[in-house]
Amino acid sequence: MSLSLAFSTARSSLMATATQIEASTRNVGNAGDPNSSRKIAVTTTMGSGGAYVVQISRASDTALYTRMVSATSDTARAQAMQGGLDQLQSLVGDPTSAQSAAALLGTFTSSLSNYRNSPEEGSVGTALVVAAKNLTSALNSAAAGVNTVRQDADEAMAESVTRVNDLLRQFGEQNEAVVRGTNSGADVTDALDKRDAILSQLSEEMGISTVTRPGNDMVIYTDSGATLFETTARTVTFQPTSNYSAGVTGKSVYVDGVAVAGPDATMTLKSGNLAGLAELRDQTSLTYQNQIDEIARALVGSFMESDPTGTLPDAQGLFTATNLSDPGAAARLTVNAAVDPSQGGSATLIRDGGINGTAYVQNAEGGESYSGWLASLSTNLSAGRTFSTAGGIPTSATLADYSTSSVGWLSGQRQSWTTEATSQSSLLAHASTALSNATGINLDDEYVYQLELEKTYQASSKLLSIVNQLYDTLLEITR
Numbered sequence: 001m002s003l004s005l006a007f008s009t010a011r012s013s014l015m016a017t018a019t020q021i022e023a024s025t026r027n028v029g030n031a032g033d034p035n036s037s038r039k040i041a042v043t044t045t046m047g048s049g050g051a052y053v054v055q056i057s058r059a060s061d062t063a064l065y066t067r068m069v070s071a072t073s074d075t076a077r078a079q080a081m082q083g084g085l086d087q088l089q090s091l092v093g094d095p096t097s098a099q100s101a102a103a104l105l106g107t108f109t110s111s112l113s114n115y116r117n118s119p120e121e122g123s124v125g126t127a128l129v130v131a132a133k134n135l136t137s138a139l140n141s142a143a144a145g146v147n148t149v150r151q152d153a154d155e156a157m158a159e160s161v162t163r164v165n166d167l168l169r170q171f172g173e174q175n176e177a178v179v180r181g182t183n184s185g186a187d188v189t190d191a192l193d194k195r196d197a198i199l200s201q202l203s204e205e206m207g208i209s210t211v212t213r214p215g216n217d218m219v220i221y222t223d224s225g226a227t228l229f230e231t232t233a234r235t236v237t238f239q240p241t242s243n244y245s246a247g248v249t250g251k252s253v254y255v256d257g258v259a260v261a262g263p264d265a266t267m268t269l270k271s272g273n274l275a276g277l278a279e280l281r282d283q284t285s286l287t288y289q290n291q292i293d294e295i296a297r298a299l300v301g302s303f304m305e306s307d308p309t310g311t312l313p314d315a316q317g318l319f320t321a322t323n324l325s326d327p328g329a330a331a332r333l334t335v336n337a338a339v340d341p342s343q344g345g346s347a348t349l350i351r352d353g354g355i356n357g358t359a360y361v362q363n364a365e366g367g368e369s370y371s372g373w374l375a376s377l378s379t380n381l382s383a384g385r386t387f388s389t390a391g392g393i394p395t396s397a398t399l400a401d402y403s404t405s406s407v408g409w410l411s412g413q414r415q416s417w418t419t420e421a422t423s424q425s426s427l428l429a430h431a432s433t434a435l436s437n438a439t440g441i442n443l444d445d446e447y448v449y450q451l452e453l454e455k456t457y458q459a460s461s462k463l464l465s466i467v468n469q470l471y472d473t474l475l476e477i478t479r
Helices: 002-029 062-092 101-117 123-184 189-204 273-302 349-354 373-382 401-437 443-478
Strands: 040-045 051-058 208-213 217-221 227-230 236-239 253-255 258-261 383-386 394-396
Touching: 040 236, 051 189, 062 123, 062 189, 062 273, 062 394, 062 401, 101 123, 101 273, 101 373, 101 401, 123 189, 123 217, 123 227, 123 273, 123 349, 189 208, 189 349, 208 273, 227 383, 236 273, 273 401, 373 401, 394 401
Parallel strands: none
Antiparallel strands: 040 051, 208 217, 217 227, 236 253, 253 258, 383 394
């Protein structure tokens, strides 16, 4: 080997090793950043025996990254549902407590039985009214809780859409940097890391899929196929609803004019925070509202007053609610003021009839021991009936059984989504750990690698020194 070739080989090796050391130093500096991947100075050998750095690349695993993004979206959807159901239960109350609607219905039924057995006892009648008011209050509170959960979900959807638009803006900046750097041959590994980090955050809000085009240009789609980003970010829009009550329908989320979440969705999101919030707002909460509305309608129906002569239409009695067939019956349910002593009414009207006037009086003789009408009311209350299919639970049942099914449904939904959230969180943790192991920075490994590079650097420096000495000797000889 000539001295010039030896010098060129040692010099190229020295420069390549220096670049490798610089890349490793970057890794050490970024070790605390979970979004940073390991940078690698890729080298190759020249025909003359030297080495040079081809490019700076990064450790990556597309399959693991895709799995992690998918798990992030699934976890966010499950957590949104779990959080909403936890909130609903906290507002409605523990379904197994004595203050739940089902438990208070049982208390009310017992009070009605007591009054039927002791119709002459005015205090027993008053206790029945108190039990009715407690039951009504529980249903009113449950209805208010549903509206609160829907309102909070709607507000969270608005916040999510704002975040999505901001993330798409940031993604556009990083994608442009990646494409520009790729085309010019610059090191784009940091920009790629930042772009991936933004994608990960975006996947929390909605399920996504991506396609990488020539030049490292990336296109983003929702998991339902709507385009979120292609060269430029698409606009995501949502109009919040200021006040929720029964019957109010929330607005949809649109991506570039295409509805992806909400009642008008044609390309419905399958995962992500937005998918969970929309399902909570428009489906789960409304199903529970339908259940408590059915309970309210059954209570009103069970205590309707009838005209003994059969000439007048039945009229609402102990329980009343305006627009009974419309959504929100549970919110409008009240105890008739005519039977409430605290409002100047008399509980004996429950026993005798006549809440709606003398034409509806059943106890025409005014006997204090009369219990015939109370017995009829008890029979009505315990009778089997048909409920709306909108409640999502068995439609043929007694009111007591239907109320119990409603309790079981809410508890079951909450338990199911809690289990789902736990399961998806575990999958996300495993996917994130696997990705980190494959592409992340391990300080111990990095320090060992740097020691090897330092030895290589020293060897190349030693070779340069020897070549320099040989050149000096050769010059001395030629003088």
